[in-house]
Amino acid sequence: MRLDKYLKVSRLIKRRTVANEACDAGRVSVNGKVAKASVDIKAGDIIEIQFGTRNVKVEVLDVQETVKKDEAGELFKYL
Structure with missing residues (x-):
């Protein structure tokens, strides 16, 4: 599944367009690398999102x- 869609489905980010913009701005990284919205997400990946001064790692x-x-919270685990 695409990263932007996963962020929306898991409710980490409310809207897919906002998730897409965050990826384009370089505020989302997957497994330590800055990721585009089209990156394929699978179980076991580590996603880090920068929300202003706060970082969320799941x-x-x-x-x-x-x-x-x-049930959206069951898709990820906070680290």
Whole structure:
């Protein structure tokens, strides 16, 4: 699954367009490398997102096309 779509489905970022813009600005990295929105995400990847002064680091546990709001937190684990 594409990185921008995963960020939206997992509810780490609310909208796909915002996720896309964050990737274009170089604020998202996957496994230590700055990533474009089209990067393929799989279980076990480490995603780091810079939100202003705060950094969020998560490990991908599962990849699903759609998920209910209360189950979105099960797709990743905070590090």
